[in-house]
Amino acid sequence: MQNIECQKEMTIKNRLGLHARAAAQLVKTANRFTSEVKISKDRVTANGKSIMGVLTLAAAMGSTIRIQCQGPDATEAMSALEKLIDAKFHED
Amino acid sequence: MIGFILVTHAGVGAQMVHAVEEIIKEKIGIPLIEVNSDQPTSIYHEEIRLAIESLGEKSGVLILTDLFGATPSNLCRAFCKPGKIELLSGCNLPMLLKAATSKLSGNVSEAAKFLKDYGNENIRICPS
Numbered sequence: 001m002q003n004i005e006c007q008k009e010m011t012i013k014n015r016l017g018l019h020a021r022a023a024a025q026l027v028k029t030a031n032r033f034t035s036e037v038k039i040s041k042d043r044v045t046a047n048g049k050s051i052m053g054v055l056t057l058a059a060a061m062g063s064t065i066r067i068q069c070q071g072p073d074a075t076e077a078m079s080a081l082e083k084l085i086d087a088k089f090h091e092d
Numbered sequence: 093m094i095g096f097i098l099v100t101h102a103g104v105g106a107q108m109v110h111a112v113e114e115i116i117k118e119k120i121g122i123p124l125i126e127v128n129s130d131q132p133t134s135i136y137h138e139e140i141r142l143a144i145e146s147l148g149e150k151s152g153v154l155i156l157t158d159l160f161g162a163t164p165s166n167l168c169r170a171f172c173k174p175g176k177i178e179l180l181s182g183c184n185l186p187m188l189l190k191a192a193t194s195k196l197s198g199n200v201s202e203a204a205k206f207l208k209d210y211g212n213e214n215i216r217i218c219p220s
Contacts, residue, residue: 020115052186
């Protein structure tokens with residue numbers, strides 16, 4: 001199986017930032033894929049498939065996060081996560 | 093798989109369950125018993141028994157309570173059987189969220205230890 005690695009920096013645009021419900025949506029999206037998903041902010045890196053992990057980033061609106069996906073469906077996972085963040089988690 | 097029930101003081105558990113369900117946008121399916129000090133404890137003893145029974149065949153049952161030594165927790169202690177039905181008190185929102193979203197299986201004592209550590213780790217001081 002192909003092992004793809006990709007990463008991207010994104011800005012959190014929704015007003016409430018990466019709060020609990022947004023984190024849960026992000027994790028639910030990440031869990032649709034087999035690839036490993038890591039989310040980092042500043043020097044903290046969290047498992048993108050864990051709600052509490054993502055919450056530890058405390059990423060408010062305007063903050064920059066780095067998404068790293070690794071695995072056979074990394075490209076698709078990245079694309080789905082990008083869409084979700086761009087759509088402001090369907091909030092605002 | 094491990095089955096969970098949540099037993100708390102009146103008003104506590106429902107709000108915790110509500111918060112978790114709002115976050116994950118799903119029903120968590122953990123039976124809840126709220127203990128009101130105005131009612132005789134025998135009622136709750138039966139409710140807890142039925143809640144455990146409702147879980148059906150599980151590799152173990154973990155009873156989550158809010159405060160060790162308080163009535164909800166004390167009522168549950170009567171049901172504890174090492175390795176089968178165990179009690180974890182001091183349940184916080186991270187623990188309930190984890191219990192609701194991860195399919196913990198195997199040994200109930202290990203699941204209890206895992207959730208206890210998880211709850212501790214997610215108590216944070218800011219700025220740290």
